[in-house]
Every structure is written in C-alpha cells, then in structure tokens.
Amino acid sequence: MTTPPPAARLPQIAVGCPRCGAAAGALCTSHGGARVRRNDTHVGRRAAWVAAGRPDTSSPGRSAAAAFEKGR
Numbered sequence: 001m002t003t004p005p006p007a008a009r010l011p012q013i014a015v016g017c018p019r020c021g022a023a024a025g026a027l028c029t030s031h032g033g034a035r036v037r038r039n040d041t042h043v044g045r046r047a048a049w050v051a052a053g054r055p056d057t058s059s060p061g062r063s064a065a066a067a068f069e070k071g072r
C-alpha cells in the first residue's frame with residue numbers, strides 16, 4: 001500500500017505551480033522535473049493559491065476562482 005505524499009494534502013495543490021509548472025493536483029518538482037517534492041511545494045505556489053481565492057482541494061476541476069468568475 002502506498003502512502004500519499006504529505007505535499008498532496010496541502011491546499012495549494014489545487015492550483016498549478018508558477019515556479020516549476022506542475023499542473024493542478026500534481027506535486028511540485030525540482031531540478032527540471034527530475035525530483036518530486038513530496039513534503040512541500042514552492043513558496044510561489046502557495047501565493048498563487050491565495051491569489052486564486054484559495055480554491056478547495058476537495059472539489060477538483062471546480063476552482064473557486066472559476067466559480068467566482070462565472071457567478072459574477
């Protein structure tokens with residue numbers, strides 16, 4: 001049985017990472033994608049998550065930012 005990496009539980013995983021280009025829901029990578037950051041993400045990703053309106057990880061594909069834009 002595989003244990004999910006701690007970083008997968010971080011809220012900022014809901015958005016893509018502007019630093020390493022990781023897709024939403026994917027872990028950050030370092031060294032040109034050669035190494036997965038299992039325990040944390042880039043600091044910029046956290047900032048991007050806050051800027052996106054702190055979308056909830058429990059609703060993948062439905063970011064709060066998109067909902068906000070739609071319901072405007």
Ligand SMILES: [Zn+2]
Pocket residue numbers: 017018019020021022028029041042045
């Ligand atoms: Zn990253």
